[in-house]
Amino acid sequence: MPAPIARVVFTAGFSRRYTAGVREFAVEAKNLRGIIKAMDQLYPGLGRHLEEETTVAIDGELHETAYFQPLKPGSEVFFIPKLEGG
Amino acid sequence: MNDVAATSRFKWVGTRPIRPDGVPKVTGRAQYGADFALPGMLWGRILRSPHAHARIRSIDTSKAEALPGVKAVITAKDFPDQKNEFIGPERVAQNFWHITRNILAREKALYEGHAVAAVAAIDRATADEAAELIRVDYEVLPHVIDPDDAMKPDAPLLFEDMITRGIEPAPTKPSNISKRVEFKIGDVAAGFAEADFVIEKEFKTAAVHQAYIEPHACTVRFDPNGQAEIWASSQGHFVVRALTAKVCGMTIGDIRVYPAEIGGGFGGKTVVYLEPVAVMLAKKSGRPVKIMMSREDTFKATGPTSGASMTVKIGVTRDGKLTAAEGEFRFQAGAFPGSPVMNACMCAFAPYDIANVHSVGYDIVCNRPKSAAYRAPGSPISAFGVESVLDMLATKIGMDPLELRRKNAAKPGTQTVYGPKLAHGGYVETLNALLEHPDYKKPLGKNQGRGVASGFWFNGGGESSASVQVSQDGTIIVATGSPDIGGSRASMALMAAETFGVDYNQVRSIVADTDSVGYTHVTGGSRVTFATGMAVIDACKKIVTDLRARAAMIWDVDPEGVIWEDGQAKPASTNVGEFAPLPFNELAAKQALTGGPITAAASVNAGGMAPGFTTQFCDVEVDPETGKVTILRFVAAQDVGKAIHPSYVEGQIQGGVVQGIGWALNEEYIYNAKGQLDNAGFLDYRVPLASDLPMIEAIMIEVPNPAHPYGAKGVGEVNIVPPMAAVANAIDHAIGRRLTELPMSPPRVLEALAEGQADD
Numbered sequence: 152m153p154a155p156i157a158r159v160v161f162t163a164g165f166s167r168r169y170t171a172g173v174r175e176f177a178v179e180a181k182n183l184r185g186i187i188k189a190m191d192q193l194y195p196g197l198g199r200h201l202e203e204e205t206t207v208a209i210d211g212e213l214h215e216t217a218y219f220q221p222l223k224p225g226s227e228v229f230f231i232p233k234l235e236g237g
Numbered sequence: 238m239n240d241v242a243a244t245s246r247f248k249w250v251g252t253r254p255i256r257p258d259g260v261p262k263v264t265g266r267a268q269y270g271a272d273f274a275l276p277g278m279l280w281g282r283i284l285r286s287p288h289a290h291a292r293i294r295s296i297d298t299s300k301a302e303a304l305p306g307v308k309a310v311i312t313a314k315d316f317p318d319q320k321n322e323f324i325g326p327e328r329v330a331q332n333f334w335h336i337t338r339n340i341l342a343r344e345k346a347l348y349e350g351h352a353v354a355a356v357a358a359i360d361r362a363t364a365d366e367a368a369e370l371i372r373v374d375y376e377v378l379p380h381v382i383d384p385d386d387a388m389k390p391d392a393p394l395l396f397e398d399m400i401t402r403g404i405e406p407a408p409t410k411p412s413n414i415s416k417r418v419e420f421k422i423g424d425v426a427a428g429f430a431e432a433d434f435v436i437e438k439e440f441k442t443a444a445v446h447q448a449y450i451e452p453h454a455c456t457v458r459f460d461p462n463g464q465a466e467i468w469a470s471s472q473g474h475f476v477v478r479a480l481t482a483k484v485c486g487m488t489i490g491d492i493r494v495y496p497a498e499i500g501g502g503f504g505g506k507t508v509v510y511l512e513p514v515a516v517m518l519a520k521k522s523g524r525p526v527k528i529m530m531s532r533e534d535t536f537k538a539t540g541p542t543s544g545a546s547m548t549v550k551i552g553v554t555r556d557g558k559l560t561a562a563e564g565e566f567r568f569q570a571g572a573f574p575g576s577p578v579m580n581a582c583m584c585a586f587a588p589y590d591i592a593n594v595h596s597v598g599y600d601i602v603c604n605r606p607k608s609a610a611y612r613a614p615g616s617p618i619s620a621f622g623v624e625s626v627l628d629m630l631a632t633k634i635g636m637d638p639l640e641l642r643r644k645n646a647a648k649p650g651t652q653t654v655y656g657p658k659l660a661h662g663g664y665v666e667t668l669n670a671l672l673e674h675p676d677y678k679k680p681l682g683k684n685q686g687r688g689v690a691s692g693f694w695f696n697g698g699g700e701s702s703a704s705v706q707v708s709q710d711g712t713i714i715v716a717t718g719s720p721d722i723g724g725s726r727a728s729m730a731l732m733a734a735e736t737f738g739v740d741y742n743q744v745r746s747i748v749a750d751t752d753s754v755g756y757t758h759v760t761g762g763s764r765v766t767f768a769t770g771m772a773v774i775d776a777c778k779k780i781v782t783d784l785r786a787r788a789a790m791i792w793d794v795d796p797e798g799v800i801w802e803d804g805q806a807k808p809a810s811t812n813v814g815e816f817a818p819l820p821f822n823e824l825a826a827k828q829a830l831t832g833g834p835i836t837a838a839a840s841v842n843a844g845g846m847a848p849g850f851t852t853q854f855c856d857v858e859v860d861p862e863t864g865k866v867t868i869l870r871f872v873a874a875q876d877v878g879k880a881i882h883p884s885y886v887e888g889q890i891q892g893g894v895v896q897g898i899g900w901a902l903n904e905e906y907i908y909n910a911k912g913q914l915d916n917a918g919f920l921d922y923r924v925p926l927a928s929d930l931p932m933i934e935a936i937m938i939e940v941p942n943p944a945h946p947y948g949a950k951g952v953g954e955v956n957i958v959p960p961m962a963a964v965a966n967a968i969d970h971a972i973g974r975r976l977t978e979l980p981m982s983p984p985r986v987l988e989a990l991a992e993g994q995a996d997d
Contacts (some may be wrong), residue, residue: 162656164419167405203324211649211660212944214844215699229657232579234695234762 154181155224159190162231165205169197178228183207184218186228205230249734249741250947253884257726257746258498267498270454270470271529278456279308279357281518281528282364283511284371285538286346286353289380289604289912290393293346293353293373300370301356306363308522310371312354313341315517317486323402335573337484339607340513346375347395347572348604349913350537352510357518357526380604380912384567385546387413387603395572395602415574416600420582420654428561428593432552434633440622441978442961443905444544444569446536447611448896448924451500453539454529455511459519463491467516470497472506472720473759478751484513485520492516495750496720503722503896504610505540507759536917540609541906542618543568543576549585549622553630559645561593562586566619568600571607576600577615580695583655584958585619587693588664588850589645594654604912610761612893613694613954617900617961621979624690624962629975638689638966639677642852643668647693663876663940663950664691664850670874670936671852677872681856681971685869688966689854692958696951697762698843701769702755705733705776707835711822713737715776716749718757719769723953724885728766729773731881732947736777738804739821755840763951766881767942768843774946775839787831788819845944849955851875853894857967861990864983866902866968868929871960874936878950883937890935890956897960899925905980 159176166174176193180186191198207216208229214220222228261267298310319333337343342351354371358364379393386392392413401408403417429435455469465487471477474494482489499506511528519526530538550563564585568576578598586594596619631638646668651659671677671689681687706714715733719725726746734741757769785799788806792799798813799806805818828835856870873890880886903923907916916922941948961979969975974989 160656163421164403208657208660211658212845213657213660213695213698213848214846215842217842217844220844227657231656232583234580234697 154179154185155222155226157186157222157226157228159186160227160229165230169200170194180222182218182222183216183220187218201230204233206233247735247947248738249731250879250881251883252731253882254727254731254741256724257730258721269451269500270497273456273468273497274527275456275458275525278525278527279359279518279522280361280364281355281357281515281526282368283352283514283528284354284368285534286342286349286351287913288346288375288377289349290378290395291346291375292378293342293344294376295374296354297372298354300372301367304363304367304370306359307356307367308359308524309357309518310354310367311514311517311521313337313343315521316341316484316513332574333483336480339573340484340510348606350534350606351572352514352538355514355518357522357524381413382603382605382908382912384544384569384601384603387601388567388599395604399602413602414599415570415602418579418582418598420596421594422652422654423593425561425563425593425595429552431554431560433555434630435550435552436626436629436633437548437550438622438626438629438977439546439548440625441546442544442618442621443979444541444605445611445900445904446541446922447501447503447505449501449503449505452530452532452535453511455515456525456527457512457515457519458525459516465492465516465519467492467494467512468497469494469512470499470506472499472502472722472761474720474751475718475756476507476759477509477512480509481512481516484509485516493750493752496748499720499722501722502760503612504614504761507761508540508609510539532919533917536922537914538606540571540607542611542614543570543608545569545618547619547622549626551623551626551630553634555634557634557636557641557644559589559591562591563595564597564619564622566596566598568598568618569603569605569608570600571605572602573607574600574602576608577610580615581619584616584693585623586654588642588647588691590647590651591645596654605906612896612957616692616694617897617958620690620692620958621961621965624959625965625977628688628962628966628969639668639672639852642691661847661942663847663938666938666940667691667850667852667874667876670938671854671872674872676870677854684861684971685856685858686967686969686971687854687856688963688968688970689852690959690962690966691850691852692955694763694849694955694958696767696846696849697764698768698846699764700756700758700840700842701772702757702838702840703769703772703776704754704838705773705780705836707780707825707828709826709828711739711743711825713739713744715744715746715773716754717769717773718749718754719765720748720760722760723889724882725760725765725769727885728770728881732770732773733777735947736774737781737821738802755838763849763953764846766949767846767945767951768841770881770949771843771945772839772841775841776837779837779839780835783835783837784821784824787824787827790831791819791827792816845942847878847942847944847950849876849951851955851959853959853963855960855963855967857964857971859968859971859986861972864986864990866964866981866986868898868931870931872934872936873956874938875952875956876938876940876950877952878942878945879939879948880937881947881949886937886952887935889953891933893954893956894933894960895925895930897957898930898964900979901961901964901981903980903982
């Protein structure tokens with residue numbers, strides 16, 4: 152069975168730095184590891200930035216960026232700057 | 238599985254048992270950071286810069302080293318230097334070139350109180366005397382503290398080679414602006430064109446200290462095999478271990494950190510100041526070393542939150558639709574980059590559904606201590622401007638300020654300025670609670686006013702670990718890696734009791750050291766009840782699976798034929814056989830016979846955290862003769878998910894509000910012309926006292942988080958976000974004067990009254 156297609160979105164700042172301003176991608180992946188791997192193939196080195204610099208919102212729900220996060224067909228995967236509180 | 242639908246069936250979650258840390262604390266037996274001592278221990282003392290900004294030409298330690306009783310003297314040269322690069326996540330990217338220079342200054346002293354050298358001696362008096370014998374040759378430089386002054390092209394530069402990050406193309410000239418960040422949705426120009434009214438206003442907030450009662454302290458032993466042990470209070474002993482190892486050039490495995498009881502942190506104890514210094518002194522002297530900060534040291538050398546200036550502009554239609562919002566937030570980072578300005582940009586307009594939003598932030602270095610996290614870092618500062626302007630707009634269009642907020646409230650599906658659509662609700666419920674509150678419409682007297690404000694905070698998740706042991710008599714030890722600053726030991730015990738179905742009093746909840754439990758991130762970001770709670774629940778569930786298997790062994794049936802219910806193993810059906818239930822305690826007693834000790838560990842990287850929303854109103858009375866503002870009433874409604882221990886949750890709400898009131902009315906750093914702090918003590922830096930305040934009414938709204946087994950959301954931070962604006966709005970309604978600079982202390986209120994500065 153093919154992996155679901157997710158809509159991957161970066162912030163404007165992140166895309167300016169790492170993807171030549173391209174903010175949205177359609178990526179076939181069953182989990183977040185698949186997204187990171189696919190993005191790293193498109194932009195070598197990007198995977199490490201995603202792993203180290205971001206928190207991820209999957210359909211609006213915030214998660215730490217970690218490989219195991221599962222995806223559903225049509226999931227919106229939004230990488231945002233990592234958050235930390237007091 | 239989500240147990241939220243059955244909240245009324247919880248036996249322990251949501252109850253208020255006596256706090257497990259209470260007896261040791263009220264009897265004075267709790268061991269705080271300063272309470273630990275070792276045989277042969279030396280006393281460490283740190284020499285600090287008297288100058289706000291000075292080049293260090295040389296440091297002569299010879300006289301100090303020659304003093305009898307002195308066993309070690311160190312400067313920055315005793316530490317390995319670090320690469321000047323930002324590593325790790327953008328918001329919290331760390332630059333160890335900066336961190337090691339904050340621990341002990343190298344080329345320059347960048348603020349009054351900046352550590353310059355350290356000594357270890359046989360007693361405190363000798364250590365003090367030795368520190369005075371260290372000769373530092375300073376070239377005093379011009380200093381800058383105010384963020385707007387620090388941004389000017391001719392401002393004294395803290396780092397002569399610092400080029401602003403986040404601007405393309407990169408500037409060619411250095412400045413004190415470390416970073417620019419920007420978030421944008423929609424078209425703000427078009428949004429403002431749709432508005433009937435637009436208000437733009439400048440605001441300033443003072444840097445305030447977390448004002449934890451316990452100053453920093455640590456004791457360190459360094460063994461000849463190169464391994465160290467640290468006893469210290471902090472918000473995260475695993476982070477103390479990692480930072481100390483990096484700064485001292487050691488491996489993480491070479492350091493073991495024992496968490497002490499903590500006397501408050503509020504974000505300020507997520508970093509290290511003393512531990513690396515004590516490690517190096519212990520290494521050099523061959524003896525254990527203890528260092529304690531004074532209150533003056535704590536004010537002068539540890540992180541306050543940022544002071545800030547900001548410009549906020551919001552547009553609204555006559556019928557109360559917010560059409561556009563724009564904010565520029567300029568934050569003091571202190572002596573090294575890293576203010577919470579990105580959080581401020583992301584949180585500023587987050588409670589609202591506004592199609593066109595633009596937030597820009599500047600991180601600015603200046604000659605004051607490096608800022609550290611403080612309860613919802615960044616969000617209270619931007620909320621002061623945003624929630625003040627919203628109040629002015631509500632007055633302009635003649636709409637109740639809660640109704641204006643409700644009309645524009647963010648809901649699940651609302652587009653956020655930081656990217657995704659909001660997944661969780663909880664805000665509207667806080668507005669409704671106040672609109673229905675019997676005191677909200679109560680009439681007020683002369684010089685009295687009522688103000689409202691709201692707040693948003695992300696709440697955290699992330700890495701946590703727990704281990705659970707079952708004793709032969711059925712008592713249970715729950716060990717986590719989360720220092721308890723807000724009642725987490727009680728919450729962990731409640732969730733364990735609920736998961737097992739046993740009596741809460743059977744559970745002992747402790748905070749384990751770095752070698753005794755798995756990695757756990759800091760107690761911060763309102764993450765512990767949520768994330769560490771999930772690790773505890775997971776470990777308990779593993780034990781339940783184990784207990785079912787042991788019952789199956791006793792009954793000689795398949796484990797699938799055994800269920801766990803009300804703290805007992807039971808046959809899943811009559812087909813399995815007729816067996817009397819096996820209670821938890823009986824299975825605990827048979828652990829040797831059924832396979833050995835009953836233990837389990839679990840670690841999580843918890844996701845699915847839900848943000849926190851709060852709305853608050855307060856009534857104030859202003860004395861027009863003295864300018865003193867008295868808080869008459871304060872009501873705070875907060876979405877708490879599910880209150881695991883409601884008393885602690887109410888305490889968090891009350892604590893956050895009180896700190897916000899202090900920020901609003903009194904707290905500030907007062908610098909003299911030389912850039913030296915003139916109020917480094919609690920007599921002159923005035924935090925609110927119980928006698929200053931009415932009882933804070935905490936209303937807990939429970940909109941459960943489906944991602945947590947018991948519905949928990951973080952509750953520790955969002956409560957500090959609205960008070961400054963709520964108080965400013967109340968003052969405006971009391972005396973018709975809009976105060977835009979914190980603190981709104983008596984002199985500022987009198988000044989506003991005298992100037993007759995009318996509201997917009």
